[in-house]
Amino acid sequence: MQDLDKKADEWEPKIIAFLCNWCSYAGADLAGVSRIQYPPTIRVIRVPCSGRINPLFILRCLQSGADGVLVSGCHPGDCHYTSGNYVARRKFAILNNLLEYLGIEKGRVHFAWVSASEGGKFAELIKEVTEEVRVLGPARRLVKSEWR
């Protein structure tokens, strides 16, 4: 509710959230139906599995001016397709290290496991991610200047 007091011209982070259809997306749904409050900073893209995430999706978000990116999938062992999240985990580990190495601020890109029953965790996660991105300010690095 505190968001209503904010001025319209105040900067709010824009975060792209890639949510797995089978868990995190349902977790977000649960947070919604349970009326748990969380900041309206995320734009959700539903994906069939965290294994669907191509590192290009994340880079493309940062290039297009997203202030933050969140990828959330099923807990290890819970994947609807048995091992999609395990394979994704390796891919994310490499990507996460490479982004940091490149000099992209730590805290722009987040990864999480949220199950369909964790509505509360989902709301907490969004609060946490939003705060981290807010501290960093608007995206600068990797943003394509022509699109500003």
Add this chain to the structure above:
Amino acid sequence: MNGDDLMPDISTMIRDTARKLLEEKKVDLVIGFEKGTLPLRSTPCFIRNSKEAEKLVWNASCENNLARYLRKRQEKIGIVAKGCDVRSIVELIKEKQLTREQVFIIGIPCNGMVDRKKIDLKLNGREILEAEEKDATLILKGYNFTETLDKEEFLHDSCRTCKYRNPVIYDVLIGNKVAENEGTDEYEEIRQFEAKSADERWQFFTEEFSQCIRCYACRNACPLCYCQECFVDNSQPQWIGKTTNLSDTLIFHVVRALHAAGRCVDCGACDRACPMGIDIRKLTRKVQMDVKQLFHYEAGISVDDIPPLATFNLDDPQEFIK
């Protein structure tokens, strides 16, 4: 090393092997190196007739990765391959781009190839007209000068840190095995770079990659960049812009490095192909180092290994996941 003493003989032995293979019809084609048009230059050559085997040479400028030429061929191929070429061949076999039976590997232990850019710097504009190799030295002659250089000092950076100088698999090995580079820490430079601040690193990468002219020479020289349609050429969807915009260029190089994760053997072909002298290996080696540290895997060692990003362990690192 004694490998160097045998240098002239290695050329002869390669010729004899190639001739024999072609005459006995064990292979239809031999891929190797011939003398280039400039001194200190060797160029890939394709030999189908045993009489042409005379052209084959071996020296310290046989730097190209010949594995690049192996794909999409029906015939049986003999290939002159040094340590890094063989590792690329192993990766290609693993990725089902070739069969082991299709290639006859003429393995050559390698003491490293010399970097002409470093030599040019040393010569300071003087033109080389004649180059000769003698043991561990290079004798360069031009107008009114003769320089004797120690080869070791002018090796490519990728050769300096190479840990697989001897071919990991081969059908015939030419020359004696050379001593491996055991003592050196191959990723020392990367660790030092990591120790810098994020701002410094970003500064470095923006400066380095703003030079990129998007000629894709790195992609074309890479033996493992063989996608039918590269993501940069894709127009539906168009993933990234095709101009030299810094953001697009960086994303191209980052994604290329990610695509090579667990596959790159650090042959240095991308680096050598770059007309702008961009330090592309700064990115690819970081990924290579991470794959080694996180998943204990090195590319191009055995055809039976499972590629690290096609498999998983239940206890893979995940401290970065919330």
